[in-house]
Amino acid sequence: MTVxxxxxLSNPPGIEFRRPVEDDYPAIVAVIDDWWGGRRxxxxxxxxxxxxxRGTSWVVETEAGHLAGFLIGFHSPDQPDTAYCHMIATNPNLRGRGVGRALYERFFADARAAGLSRGVAITWPGNRVSVAFHRAMGFELEExxxxxxxxxVPAHERYDFDREERAVLVRHL
Ligand SMILES: CC(C)(COP(=O)(O)OP(=O)(O)OC[C@H]1O[C@@H](n2cnc3c(N)ncnc32)[C@H](O)[C@@H]1OP(=O)(O)O)[C@@H](O)C(=O)NCCC(=O)NCCS
Structure with missing residues (x-):
């Protein structure tokens, strides 16, 4: 695996990083379907x-306090070398400016600080933007x-809910 x-840590201009709080929940859940292009x-x-x-996740805000992105992840209790990114998304108006990269950098930094050596995520293989983004972030597709x-791309059939396809993305930290 590539080392x-x-x-x-990169700092795209005009946005601020912090840990999420529970009060962020309504704002995040309100935009999810839209930010995923209408997928439910x-x-x-x-x-x-x-x-x-919250302690292994991040949100980004604009200087005006608007949600610019989020990464929800955790350190696996059962795979002690692994940091798992459950969801990552950025505001469609702010894409292509390094916000997604900066979120992952912080997630990887947290994982390294905790002694973890592997980042894992899954994605729907038809989400070409997600596959390209994760490849740009150094992930490899499990095959x-x-x-x-x-x-x-290499992907698993009937991976989730016994019906949905998923590609498994792995990155050495
Ligand atoms: C995927 C997503 C998080 C990328 O966020 P972003 O803020 O636009 O990403 P960045 O600007 O930080 O780009 C990081 C890298 O990914 C690559 N990338 C981002 N969007 C891309 C696209 N549409 N096509 C190809 N590559 C892309 C960039 O080239 C960049 O590489 P570089 O730093 O080497 O130049 C964003 O498009 C999104 O929220 N999509 C909807 C939700 C989703 O599908 N999440 C992933 C599955 S959980």
Whole structure:
């Protein structure tokens, strides 16, 4: 697996990083489906994520206090080398400016500080932007006997809910 040098944390201009609080929940859940281009994603983020995973997650805000992005993740209790990113998204009006990269950098920095060595995420293989973004972030797509080529990338069939396809993304920290 590729070993990546530890980078400086980037700071895109005009936005601020902080840990989420539970009061961020309504603002986040209100934009999720829109930020995923109309896919129904809300169900993947019940309130518990803003209660129990704040210390390993991040939000970004504009200077005016508007939500610019979020990363909800955790350090796996059962895979002690692994930091798992459950959801990451940025405001569609602020894409392509390094906000997503800066969120992942902070998540990776937290993981390294906790002694973890692996970042993991999953995505729908037809989400080409997500696949390209994760590749740009140094993730590799898991490939093996259980994967087949779906939408041009190795992915697992019937991975979630016994019906939905997922590509598994792994990055050495
Ligand atoms: C995926 C997403 C988080 C990227 O956020 P972003 O703020 O635009 O990303 P950045 O500007 O930090 O880009 C980081 C890298 O990803 C690449 N990237 C981002 N968007 C891309 C796109 N549409 N096509 C190809 N590459 C892309 C960039 O080239 C960049 O690489 P570089 O730093 O080497 O130049 C954002 O598009 C999004 O919220 N999408 C909807 C939610 C989603 O699908 N989340 C991922 C699945 S959980």
């Amino acid at each position: 990546h040098p530890i980078p400086e 994603m809300q169900g993947l983020l019940p309130r518990l994520w803003l209660q129990h995973f 093996g006997p259980d994967t087949r080529n779906l939408y041009g």
